Amino acid sequence: DEQLVASGGGPVKPGGSLRLSCAASGFTLTNYSLNWFRQAPGKGLEWVASITSDSRYIYYADSVKGRFTISRDNAKKSLYLQMNSLRAEDTAVYYCARVLERNWYFDLWGRGTLVIVSS
Amino acid sequence: SYVLIQPPSVSVAPGQTATITCGGRYFGSRSVHWYQQKPGQAPVLVVYDDWGRPSGIPERFSGSNSGNTATLTISRVEAGDEADYYCQVWDSSILHYVFGSGTKVSVL
Numbered sequence: 433d434e435q436l437v438a439s440g441g442g443p444v445k446p447g448g449s450l451r452l453s454c455a456a457s458g459f460t461l462t463n464y465s466l467n468w469f470r471q472a473p474g475k476g477l478e479w480v481a482s483i484t485s486d487s488r489y490i491y492y493a494d495s496v497k498g499r500f501t502i503s504r505d506n507a508k509k510s511l512y513l514q515m516n517s518l519r520a521e522d523t524a525v526y527y528c529a530r531v532l533e534r535n536w537y538f539d540l541w542g543r544g545t546l547v548i549v550s551s
Numbered sequence: 552s553y554v555l556i557q558p559p560s561v562s563v564a565p566g567q568t569a570t571i572t573c574g575g576r577y578f579g580s581r582s583v584h585w586y587q588q589k590p591g592q593a594p595v596l597v598v599y600d601d602w603g604r605p606s607g608i609p610e611r612f613s614g615s616n617s618g619n620t621a622t623l624t625i626s627r628v629e630a631g632d633e634a635d636y637y638c639q640v641w642d643s644s645i646l647h648y649v650f651g652s653g654t655k656v657s658v659l
Binding site: 476539541 | 582584586588593594595596599600605635637639640641646647648649650651652653
């Protein structure tokens with residue numbers, strides 16, 4: 433079965449850091465760009481960051497640029513999101529999702545992980 | 552940047568047709584994709600590239616893109632279709648993915 437599973441969420445104080453992971457299984461990771469999204473409680477979907485299959489191109493939403501870093505390790509079949517300088521407004525369920533190269537839609541999403549930024 | 556406008560809610564009786572719109576400038580030059588999200592679950596792709604349907608998605612789900620409006624149509628609505636639906640595009644001018652604000656479909 434093709435699967436993405438996000439982990440690493442939890443409570444963190446404002447200004448703190450957290451690293452999320454997303455484990456992939458059941459498909460050839462190098463055929464896909466990988467992405468992070470988030471959804472604040474009761475709100476809609478927000479794209480956070482993208483990384484191409486070879487890590488050559490990386491894109492960030494304006495709301496996280498300079499604070500978050502996306503990376504991947506194809507050998508470990510994993511995607512990461514290093515989140516620094518966290519703010520209350522970063523509180524959300526974070527999802528990972530894949531995009532087949534040269535496409536622009538997300539055909540597989542992982543179960544999310546909840547990040548709560550609160551003092 | 553790109554702004555996608557969706558109605559907040561749509562109500563429909565079982566067996567009827569639900570129509571969800573997504574408005575944006577210059578839609579004709581961009582492919583629109585649609586996702587279904589049920590409470591507590593990750594989104595699921597239901598339409599890609601304006602009208603494509605992923606494997607496993609019922610034929611009752613269809614999409615179109617005309618001028619400045621994209622449309623997701625759910626025919627013969629069932630109780631299990633009750634969910635939030637989001638449209639999405641890739642904005643190549645700013646290298647960002649953009650989502651609509653979402654539409655809650657309620658089955659009466």
